[in-house]
Amino acid sequence: MFILWLVLITAGVLYGQGLVFNKLVFRGLSYQREFRQRSCFRGDEVELVETLDNRKRLPVPWLRVESQLSAFLGFRASENFDVSRGELSQNHRSFFSLPGHTRITRTHRLTPIKRGCYRLSTVTLTGGDVLGMSQRHLQLPLNSELVVYPRPAAVPFHELPSRSLQGDYSIRRFIVPDPFVIAGARDYQAGDSMKQVNWKASARTGELMVHQYDYTADRCLMVIINVEDAEGMWRSVTNEALIEQGIEWAAGAAEAAAAQGMEVGLAANMPLMAEFGSLRFEPGRGQEHLYMLYEAMARLQLVRTEPLRDLLEQEARMGYANRDVLVISSYWNDELEAAAQSLRRLGNSVTLWELQDAQRARTRSGEGESA
Incomplete structure (x- = not known):
């Protein structure tokens, strides 16, 4: 008889905790995922940051976070992290366990192998009771973008x-004299600034000479x-x-x-x-x-x-x-x-x-x- 009551009580506890976690697992829970940098060059390492905040007393026994990302984002291997890669896309999964009133921030390092614009669109959260007997799913929108510039090549x-x-190069049309392109020296004329004086030429000729500026485009x-x-x-x-x-x-x-x-x-x-x-x-x-x-x-x-x-x-x-x-x-x-x-x-x-x-x-x- 004792064993029967023990079985019934155990079954009731398991059923009850399943109901509680199934109802409350996502309450007071927030999730964010974003690229730390907005842009980078192809081949640079960037960071993808996940932040999970459990603002209630009830712990979250387990939580799986899944999203589809481009296969051209190469991730490092990491604990509690799994990637299933295809030709064009990859399934990225993270696993968490959170006590009550806890925030977890996790940083993943990745390297874009192709130029382009990579957007985080949606993420799916899956959570449930302690034994995994029941589970719920929640899909959240994301709004983060990584712009990957082409890596400038060493070109001829x-x-x-x-x-x-x-x-600048000289042209045979009148534009504006360029004070950074000096073509030679000429005699001083009324109205010339003393800043234009070419002192070396003046000393050599014995007369006041000024810089002759070329016309450039x-x-x-x-x-x-x-x-x-x-x-x-x-x-x-x-x-x-x-x-x-x-x-x-x-x-x-x-x-x-x-x-x-x-x-x-x-x-x-x-x-x-x-x-x-x-x-x-x-x-x-x-x-x-x-x-x-x-x-x-x-x-x-x-x-x-x-x-x-x-x-x-x-x-x-x-x-x-x-x-x-x-x-x-x-x-x-x-x-x-x-x-x-x-x-x-x-x-x-x-x-x-x-x-x-x-x-x-x-x-x-x-x-x-x-x-």
Whole structure:
């Protein structure tokens, strides 16, 4: 009889605790998951932080947290942490046990292996009683995003026309004298500032001489990326690695130009995420502008919006001059050369960095004569 009562009491306790935990497991419980950094470069290590707060007296015996993440986020192995990886996505699971009035913060380190925009959308919590006889599920929305910039490649920037490396270059038109570009010395004239005096030349000639400043145009590089991985491609990219290489070359060229104080612009026959038209940013300078270009490259979709020929012709119709135009493409033909000549006739230079499966670049360049 005693054993029967013991069994009944035990069954009642188990049933009762199951009811209690099943009803109250998510009460007073909050969960957050977010990337500690908003952005990084491909290959950088970043942190994903989970915070679980149990604000009630009743403990949470066990809690499983599950979410779907991109397979291009590589996690380190960790205690109470499990990842099931597929080709494009992975199932990320964390396990917790919380006493009453307890907050737990857990940090996971991961390395993005591909540029892009990675969003945390939803997470599923599963909790239950002590023995796991009953369980409940709760789905929560998340709002955190990690923007992964392409890693700027070490590019053959020296293959651009020499005027790009030197920055400002002399032109045969009147613009404004540049006080940083000295072409020689001349005789002092009424109205010249004493700051312009060339003391070495004055001592050598015995007469007052001043600096002769040259007339220059601002430094400017326009980078154009072609998404077509082969001549005759229609819309779908088959060699994604080749185009990703081109995007990293573009990032490297932009970084190298910006480091020399040049203005940098960007165009591509690809759309940004959730957009349809070709990407285009007018040239600008400074770190803020450079990182804006990095973010645009991170959000590029590998989808063709228009042929490269049309994009180059559109650039020529804009009528700008005195720019170094860098085209990064997997191929070149007579139609593209004709479009490039239109840009050169306006006084621009056009340089090709050709993408190849052998990871080498062949450069063809030409400069238009300045008007």
